[in-house]
Amino acid sequence: MHQKVNTNRSFSPYITFSREEWRNLRAATPLPLTETELIQLHGLNERFSLSEVEDIYLPLSRLLNLYVGATQNLSKVTHAFLGHLGAKVPYIIGIAGSVAVGKSTTARIIQALLSRWPNHPKVDLVTTDGFLLPNSELERRGIMHRKGFPESYDTRRLIHFLADVKSGKPEVIAPVYSHLTYDIVPEEQIVVRQPDIVILEGVNVLQTPRSGGGSRRVQNVFVSDFFDFSIYVDAEERFIREWYIERFLTLRETAFRDAKSYFHRFSRLTVAEASEMGERIWEEINAKNLKENILPTKARAQLILKKGDQHMVEQVQLRRL
Ligand SMILES: Nc1ncnc2c1ncn2[C@@H]1O[C@H](COP(=O)(O)OP(=O)(O)OP(=O)(O)O)[C@@H](O)[C@H]1O
Ligand SMILES: CC(C)(CO)[C@@H](O)C(=O)NCCC(=O)O
Numbered sequence: 116m117h118q119k120v121n122t123n124r125s126f127s128p129y130i131t132f133s134r135e136e137w138r139n140l141r142a143a144t145p146l147p148l149t150e151t152e153l154i155q156l157h158g159l160n161e162r163f164s165l166s167e168v169e170d171i172y173l174p175l176s177r178l179l180n181l182y183v184g185a186t187q188n189l190s191k192v193t194h195a196f197l198g199h200l201g202a203k204v205p206y207i208i209g210i211a212g213s214v215a216v217g218k219s220t221t222a223r224i225i226q227a228l229l230s231r232w233p234n235h236p237k238v239d240l241v242t243t244d245g246f247l248l249p250n251s252e253l254e255r256r257g258i259m260h261r262k263g264f265p266e267s268y269d270t271r272r273l274i275h276f277l278a279d280v281k282s283g284k285p286e287v288i289a290p291v292y293s294h295l296t297y298d299i300v301p302e303e304q305i306v307v308r309q310p311d312i313v314i315l316e317g318v319n320v321l322q323t324p325r326s327g328g329g330s331r332r333v334q335n336v337f338v339s340d341f342f343d344f345s346i347y348v349d350a351e352e353r354f355i356r357e358w359y360i361e362r363f364l365t366l367r368e369t370a371f372r373d374a375k376s377y378f379h380r381f382s383r384l385t386v387a388e389a390s391e392m393g394e395r396i397w398e399e400i401n402a403k404n405l406k407e408n409i410l411p412t413k414a415r416a417q418l419i420l421k422k423g424d425q426h427m428v429e430q431v432q433l434r435r436l
Contacts, residue, residue: 129419129432137431138170140177148173152231159223162426168224171420171428176228178418178433179208179344183235183312186343202283205313206235207341209320211416212348213409214263214401215359217426221348222316235311243317244292246273249299263318263404270324270338277315277341280307295370297377318404321345321412339415347416352405354424356397363393 132140148156153165183206194201208225212218222240230238246268253259253267261267272290279287291303307313315338323337339345367389371382381389413419421430 128414128434130435132431132433134170134427134429134431137174137428140174141169156224156227159227160220163220163224164425164427167427168228171431172224172228175418175420175431176225176232179225179229180232180235182206182344183229183232187234203309204283205239205280205307205310206343207277207281208312208314209339209342209345210314210316210348211318211321211345211409211412213350213352213355213405214318215362216348216350216355217358217422218316218318218348221346221420222314226314229312237310238312238314239305239307239310240314240316241276241289241305241307242292243268243273243315243319244294245290245299245305246270246276246317247292247299249301250297260400263401265319265322265324265408268319270319273338274336274341277338280313281341283309285309295373295376315342318409321347321415322408323412323415344418345416346418346420347413348420348422349413350422352402354422355405356394356402358426359397359401360390360393363396364389 148168153168156168157163157165186206190201190204210218210222210225219242222242226238226240230236247253247262248256248267248269250259253262256266258264258266276287276289285308287307289305289307291300291305292298293300319338320342321339323339364386366378367382367384367386370376371378373379376382381392384392417434419430419432420428421432423429
């Protein structure tokens, strides 16, 4: 396949593909999807278009399959050199991007596609939401309005989790967050048992610790140090804002109606009032976080998926190795 390299501009660490160029790479993708599998994938998110799976995510699963295979071979070589078999170590993929850009949907599609390959059938999905500090702690620190910002996460715990996964521990536990109660669920946990691949999804996965100031200790290990591959889901802010507000309005008619919902009181708002509320939360919290802490991490990703209207991926950028 012909790769378009822009020679007019200064050197870019990325190879850039238009949607058409990327779609053409699909020809090299074995394992075509059966009708049943397509229907199952559609079930993950009924707004998800099937051409999107075929044009964008199938070639991506092929690329990831090749990368995982290469890493598995490298690990065999290392074991041969050392003369013993080491523990099985999962391949870790990080997925970053703004709140509401579609990270969890992307992660679920990639999980479903990757688990179809024979050399890595077991793919676990973990979200960094579980590593948010509980509301009681956010309130104690006076940062309840900073949920999603770097200081709202227990990053040390997230790093320990990844270190345990990468050291081949047979069972590693991750905490669970509920979007319904808007808080950590203390009685729930995820157990990661040496899968072939772990996908870690969250706004903060490519962030590096800043010196901060005050007494905050500077860590010298980054979350992304544990990644074998990373993806940034990108879109212009006007689209992401629209998707956030759309989701907020859908939740008003669904999850917010549940008396257990943290936002239950919002279910009584009119559409106009709810839109205004969603816009305010977007502007004051999520857009700010995007500009200050998330967007600056884009250049650290190995692959950038750029979405346009209707969540359609318009451009794919792959870092040259
Ligand atoms: N590829 C897609 N096609 C159509 N709709 C999508 C797609 N991806 C996401 N969406 C919709 O966009 C909204 C945000 O998606 P999602 O919940 O996956 O985002 P997120 O980045 O994981 O958000 P958060 O950080 O808040 O958890 C949802 O309403 C979802 O249904
Ligand atoms: C949990 C996060 C930070 C990320 O998924 C996000 O969904 C969130 O709750 N942001 C805080 C502001 C809001 O409620 O949208």
